[in-house]
Amino acid sequence: MSRLTLALDVMGGDIGPRITIPASLKALDDDPMLSLLLFGDSRQIQPELDKASDKISPNIRERLVIRHVSHTIENSQSVTDALRHSKGTSMRLAIEAVQCGEAQGCASGGNTGALMGLAKVILQPLKGIQRPALVSVLPTMDGNHSVMLDLGANIDCDAENLYQFALMGAIFAENRLNLVFPRVALLNIGVEAIKGYKSIREASEMIKKNTALNYVGFIEGNYLLNGVADVIVSDGFAGNVALKTLEGAAQNVIGLLKGRSRNDLLKPLFGWLMKILFRESYQRLRSINPEQYNGASLIGLTSVVVKSHGSANINAFTNAIKDAALQVRQQIPQKILDGLNK
Template structure:
């Protein structure tokens, strides 16, 4: 395997370098051909790089900047004041060819806006979308998009999301003729708003795509569809709801101290009853659906790989986001999507 360099915005996220730096080290330990450009405040980064092996140290490069984009900054303000920020410099490193991908846990809107301006969408794509892989209860995987990049969408946007999701699933999941579904408030054709109905009509006419109809929120992890399409507002809420429920359920059955301190759930009659009712095999499957392993939503539809990690990601989760970016860069997913667009 040849050398691969990825640019990281290490200042992004709720905790910043205290998570992103240990995660970077872990990613390097797991991938001997990986090199990382760390964009951030040197004074916060250096103290976290103690006791590194010579191999790890030679594969880390600190790119100092004292400026960062805050998660709570308004999009227009963030973009106007992005010059010299850790996020912008990481993206610009990809533009210049110094890195093959960018990873950030920072402001989603700013990452989307800067990536679209600096890296440019693929020819024929109006709006890039955030896409993520979801595990299913059957041990398989599906993809969801958009997850927050585009709050207001047209039917054409959702159609393009379905198209990009198909190409992504074919190349990253190895699926053949993957099933596409629209997330809706019911499975009946009469259900839904005008956007969903108009998108459904477009997809019905595209016989090269395997559109199977509507899917409801209670079936997102049931493996009924390979590609689940929706606008960013709905998708972001759906994804975070799934992650929150899974994490809380795992904490409940493990007797996590944070849960005990807040609600004393595991000591209650309800908690004991839930443990008894929840079959051991089902609990094991739930544990296997670890949200940390699926941290990182990719901005597909761009000329380069950009991965957005959750702002609240822990060390393991952020290292998974780096690994995901490395995989997509090595597989040259942007180019495969471009070729796929011409095919469809």
């Protein structure tokens, strides 16, 4: 593994440093080639470091740089307002650290619209890309994975936007999932050619014409986890609704299985049986849980930008950092650019 530095907005997310600092320490412990630049309020960061002081080896401490910042972007700010007052915020400084080459990628759990807006202005979209998109890897019931985009960065999308998402998603899937000629599908409310928005039907025609894409047609919400497509393309509104619906369903089911039993004495026996009978299935179900699987990425930009769930816990934010590190090492932005120019 190569040495690399990531810039983190440690103030982003619903909880901030109480989550992001322990997660940063965990990521540094797990990846000895990783360095982190932490942007945030040192009055909130230092207590977290003090709490964990017995776990911070000198080796970890020297790969950790804190940049004190007193301003943050709030989740409740509109994108326009957030961008106007972004100067000197933890999110903006983290992105600027990537721009000036101090870091090779960044991660934040903050305001998605602001992150997208700032990343577009500061890091710039790749040549030819109209709109970067939010992409994530979904586990499928057959034990494989799909990628899905856009997940909320662009709520209104025209056919050209959706077509570009298909291109970027296919390249992302090739590299991240190690697939040859990944199957691309468009999320729609029916599989017949006449269903859905005009933009979706037009995008369908555009994707069909590009022989570099392995287009398999429309996909409906009930097949998202069934492994029938490797790349699922959608506008950001429907994509976000679908992803959150999946996550909610998975969390509810795990809650049911873990929690509300009627007879506590039988629970250990049940747990043991569950493990034997359904080991792989249960793992698969757990993997839909956003805690296990956190970190969407903004793709179509010149550098790696990972967006953590706002509600991420320590494990989840650690996974977002690891995801950013992996994408930097895989050179995903360069590969998307190469793919577009083919």
